[in-house]
Amino acid sequence: MSSVVGRIKPRELLSRGGPLGGLIILCVVMTILSPFFLSFNNLFNVGIQIAVVAILALGQTFVIVSGGIDLSVGSVLGLAGIVFGWASVVAGLPLPVALALGIGTGALAGLTNGLLITLGNLPPFIATLAMLSAARGLALVVSGGVPLNPLPEAIRTLGRGDLFFIPLPVVLTLIMLVIAFGILRSTYSGRCMYAIGGNEEASRLSGINVSRQKLIIYTLSGLFAGIAGILFMARLASADPQGGFTYELDAIAAVVIGGASLSGGVGTASGTLIGALILGVLRNGLNLLNVSSFWQQVVIGAVIALAVMTDTLRRRKG
Numbered sequence: 001m002s003s004v005v006g007r008i009k010p011r012e013l014l015s016r017g018g019p020l021g022g023l024i025i026l027c028v029v030m031t032i033l034s035p036f037f038l039s040f041n042n043l044f045n046v047g048i049q050i051a052v053v054a055i056l057a058l059g060q061t062f063v064i065v066s067g068g069i070d071l072s073v074g075s076v077l078g079l080a081g082i083v084f085g086w087a088s089v090v091a092g093l094p095l096p097v098a099l100a101l102g103i104g105t106g107a108l109a110g111l112t113n114g115l116l117i118t119l120g121n122l123p124p125f126i127a128t129l130a131m132l133s134a135a136r137g138l139a140l141v142v143s144g145g146v147p148l149n150p151l152p153e154a155i156r157t158l159g160r161g162d163l164f165f166i167p168l169p170v171v172l173t174l175i176m177l178v179i180a181f182g183i184l185r186s187t188y189s190g191r192c193m194y195a196i197g198g199n200e201e202a203s204r205l206s207g208i209n210v211s212r213q214k215l216i217i218y219t220l221s222g223l224f225a226g227i228a229g230i231l232f233m234a235r236l237a238s239a240d241p242q243g244g245f246t247y248e249l250d251a252i253a254a255v256v257i258g259g260a261s262l263s264g265g266v267g268t269a270s271g272t273l274i275g276a277l278i279l280g281v282l283r284n285g286l287n288l289l290n291v292s293s294f295w296q297q298v299v300i301g302a303v304i305a306l307a308v309m310t311d312t313l314r315r316r317k318g
Contacts, residue, residue, distance in 0.1 A: 018310060019259045019274040026278060030285035037288055044167055050280035051169035052077070052232045054273055056247055057254035058180040059224025061272045062217045064255050065184070067197040067264025068124040070218065072113060072131035073225040073251055077244035079135040080106040080229035085148035085239020088155075095152050103226035109135055110222020114215035132248070139241040149238035159234030169231060173273075176227065180269040189216050197264025253300070254279055257307040278303070 030037045056073050063070045084102025087093045093101070109131060116127035150156075161168045184190040192213045195203040204210050233239045258275025260267030282303065286296045 019257060019271050019278065022257075023274050023278050023281065026281050026285070030281060030288070034285065034288040037285060042284065042288075044170065046277070046280045046284045047170040047173070048167050048235075049284065050276045051173045052228050052235070052244075053247060053250045053254060053279070054173050054276035055176045055224055055228040055231065056244075056251040057258075057272045057276050058176055058269055059221040059228075060248075060251045060255050061180060061258075061260060061267050061269060062183070062193055062220050063124070064252070064260050064262065065197050065264060065267040066193040066214070066217050067200065068117070068214070068217065069128065069252070069262075070110075070113065070221045071125065071128040071248050072109065072135055073221060073228075074244040074247035074249075075132045075135035075139070076106050076109045076222055076225040077229040077232055077247060078241060079109065079139040079142075080226035081233040081239050081243050082139040082143045082148065082241050084230055085151060085233060086142050088152055089148045089150070089239070095154060098152075099230065102230055103223065106226020106229060107219050107223040110219040110225070111215060113222065114218035117218065118211040118214050139243075143239065143241040145241060147236075147238045147240045151233060151237055151239065155230070155234045156237045157234075158231065159237060169235065172227075172231060176224065177269055177273055180224075180272075183220070184269055189213060193217060194265055197261075197266070199265075250276075250279060253304045253307075256311065257303065261311050262308070263311075275307075 027037075036042055056077060060070055060073060080102045083105040084098050087098035087101045088095065091098075113124075113128050113131050116122045116130070117124055120127065122130075158168050158172070163171050182190075184193065192203065192208050195206070195208060196210055196213060200210060229244065232243050236243070254275035255267060255272050256262060256275065257278050258267070258271035258273070260271065279300065282300060283296060286299065291299075
């Protein structure tokens, strides 16, 4: 046992155990401070609250593992939800068609990001920042600046229903977790993400079509944002053009807190979910303790800074 531990680098120990250990400690502290925290209703409430951000963050994981960044996912979420709302409420299209249009819009936005980066040679920060603005503007154009409702009953059920007493948003999050885990661990593109994030030039020289893989990576990020957009609108029971505002920051924070490296090459789907849970538990616990929302932002900012510092330490010791 000791010999196995001895072969594991400090970097790997921090990456594997740090986020989970932090989540456990946070849950213990919140349980001590609030008698209401550890109830089933409250725990399910945390799961529902983090569902949208968790799905966004899982898509963001592909990008960050490959050494990129996607600032547009919050706006793409809003645009995908609005396109779905327009298709179902205004155009009266069948639900499957409206869903395909909404999710497809997210994937198309992601593909556009990839094209700007690979063919336009734009840095990911600039390309996705441009998409952030464009997608938000398009959402306002399509909706006329007003929410679209009522959404179909089946979609509203997705936001408030349950399956064997487990809320449907939690079920959808777990399904997306399995998909993201499978992509990262069991597909050629997943292995390429780690390779590109570790050393893009070496990946290119080894025969990986880096441009093609980046198109896949950013399309996946947009696809996950599209699915998150449908869930977001389902929870609101309305398609809001302002939906997902600043959610890209929470998504990036969840990935980093979950142990991914902003320099690329490191990160897991399970770690990202743990990162989203840490954010959710922290917000939920502070609400139970009646901490001001202003101070909550300060605390969350400190947690993000600590996660980035841990990433820096991990790379130095690795």
